Amino acid sequence: MDTTLSQTAGIADHGHGPAKGLGRWLFTTNHKDIGSLYLWFSLLMFLTGGCMALMIRAELFQPGLQLIQPEFFNQMTTMHGLIMVFGAVMPAFVGLANWMIPIMVGAPDMALPRMNNWSFWILPFAFTLMISTLFMEGGGPDFGWTFYAPLSTTYAPPSVTFFIFAVHMMGFSSIMGAINIIATILNLRAPGMTMMKLPLFVWTWLITAFLLIAVMPVLAGVVTMMLMDIHFGTSFFNAAGGGDPVLFQHVFWFFGHPEVYIMILPAFGIISEIIPTFARKRLFGYASMVYATSSIALLSFLVWAHHMFAVGMPLAGELFFMYATMLIAVPTGVKVFNWVATMFHGSMTFETPMLFALAFVVLFTIGGFSGLMLAIAPADFQYHDTYFVVAHFHYVLVPGAIFSIMAGVYYWLPKWTGHMLNERLGKAHFWLSFIGVNITFFPMHFVGLAGMPRRIPDYALQFADFNAVASVGAFIFGFSQLVFVYNIISCIRGGERATDQVWEGSHGLEWTLPSPAPYHTFSKPPLIK
């Protein structure tokens, strides 16, 4: 990014701030308000899904059934996955996009502010509907977050219909959010802000938004097929009627694999903003980052069946999906290389956002490598549906996606609140999280390779020690998030005043605005040379 500002950002003196009271939040069309709503909602869902994870880990602390029944355990694994994917990670990225994209491209607001309001306010209803299924007769969804048919059709609890409608609502919300982001980036850039000058967070979100529009409708389609199988006598996934349960897996993963990139591409963007700031160097290989992100997105449509190696595919299929999957390691390797090269010979400092970004680079790469192991089709027959898979995707999602969100929040929080955060607490949060995450998920590699299946409430005795260790780690990680919450709230309430630039090495339009960012920004577009 080499945009230099020829003048300080035009800040409109509209003389009207936010409305008063609850109405401000219900009827707001301000991108900053909506961004904050998304982020608070995501935090709430993160803590809810986290409680469910702790329930799972508490039950798995020892072999045998101690605390909860297997039926409830299944509901917990399912809801934990759904809430974390659709309620925590995705809304957090949309929240960051809402806050940052308009001020990064020099736009006064999102392109479609009213739709923005709508796409947020659908979410609380969708999740209320989904979580309410836990209190219904027969319990909530218990078929895993991947809701494979026929578990989710023939054998599903009656509440599955509510789950389907909740997924439909989330889909609408995501698609509207994605349309809004694309329109903002393509139509509202300030004069002079060419595509190849866009900050990488904006670029990665643009690509993510296209992925969302391409695959969220497929998810809506697959749950609609389930709905029709359950209530309208069709047989999409029912072999007795000429359907095929394997079809479900193909359609689901056609959505599901791009979905995992939806959860990581914006993370790449955040990390690509943070590392140059604290290494005090420009990002190494900006253009290659853009191309790498695009190729990851394109490849994501060609690898879905690596989730189903054990389903009984012909050899040609196994080989195709194996090599296509391994190909993704190339653009991902380019990214990791660029981050490391950015830090090389930089004058680095280790503030909290940078610590999270560094942990992201290291731990996400570990998750990437276990992903490569899983991509080897013959080996996958051994690893399939074991804790090794659980370890893999938690490494890419927790110290991957979630650490990047935390890094982003710590990085931009002074801009949002006008106060510097408490570094000491931030570092405490980081180290507790870093240690907790590794204690939780690293042993899962070992029990997985030894053959412990996933999604079970009880297990063979030889897995007991590593499971006990993982449970201790989970509680350390879980409770250390209270430090995060406390730190955010205390940063909002007060603290050392932040300068406009906030961080010594920060660079980009958002740092030309005063801290805290005024309610209305860039009503007159800034001039970019």
Add this chain to the structure above:
Amino acid sequence: MDNLRRRNRRLVLQLMLGGIFMFGFGFALVPLYDVFCRVTGLNGKITNTGPVAIAAADTSRDVRVQFIGVNNEGMPWEFRPLLNTVSVNPGEMRQMAFFARNPTPRRMVAQAIPSVTPSEAAQYLHKVSCFCFDQQALDADEHMEMPLLFVIDKKLPADIHTITLSYTLFDITPDLSAGQITNDDTQRSTL
């Protein structure tokens, strides 16, 4: 500003159409998946049915054909092949039969769904006639032998020595009221 509004509207319209297209594409995956399996012969679905020209058998090769009969969940019939394994020469027409008995006190209708392992062999297993083409009805405590006439194509790859032909029997009684039982050959032969 009006220009911007027009550009926004056009972009939103295009993106929404994209979304609607992908929703349709999700459903289109259902027939596409089926067509793909049929063209490539993957998934062990047998598409090779109907009469076949009699040709000299390739007596230099023996292929073991194994038969499996399983009931789908909740299906009470007794269902098994008369022979578990037969050895055939490619090109030779062979007759086989499955035994079925309805132990329940009511009339039931069943449909068998075949599957071939390894799936690469599916396209070389030619069924001249098969009980799986039709729905099979049995009265209470009635039994029957259900015939199957097949030929292994001489083009079967040399590395395939054993083919397993598995039938899963589905109870389709609730789907049909009595007297409405059809022998819809054309529809079922695609299974």
